[in-house]
Amino acid sequence: MLFHVTMDVHVPHGCDPVRFEQLKAAEKARFQQLQRDGTWRHIWRVVGRYSNVSIFDVEDNAQLHDLLTSLPLYPFMEVKVTALCRHPSSLHDDDR
Numbered sequence: 198m199l200f201h202v203t204m205d206v207h208v209p210h211g212c213d214p215v216r217f218e219q220l221k222a223a224e225k226a227r228f229q230q231l232q233r234d235g236t237w238r239h240i241w242r243v244v245g246r247y248s249n250v251s252i253f254d255v256e257d258n259a260q261l262h263d264l265l266t267s268l269p270l271y272p273f274m275e276v277k278v279t280a281l282c283r284h285p286s287s288l289h290d291d292d293r
């Protein structure tokens with residue numbers, strides 16, 4: 198199942214910068230592992246914002262929920278999820 202996910206990262210004022218850099222490094226490692234697995238299929242930076250637009254390919258809603266809530270930066274994220282299905286006119290066979 199494919200999902201469009203928007204993640205807006207909000208860094209709280211007064212957040213320990215060293216701790217935040219550690220969380221960012223942990224997030225990057227997890228992200229790159231999920232990319233290699235094919236679970237986190239695509240990511241784009243939203244220009245001018247600490248946000249990304251991503252496409253996830255997971256088994257079900259529960260897997261996506263568990264994955265998102267286990268991300269190191271999850272406590273700082275506002276997450277929006279949109280379920281996707283194949284468009285009938287699509288020429289691509291990997292978009293389902």
Ligand SMILES: O=C(O)C[C@H]1C=CC(=O)O1
Nearest residue numbers: 206224225228247248249
């Ligand atoms: O940078 C972000 O948008 C937040 C998060 C998503 C992937 C990653 O490495 O960090």
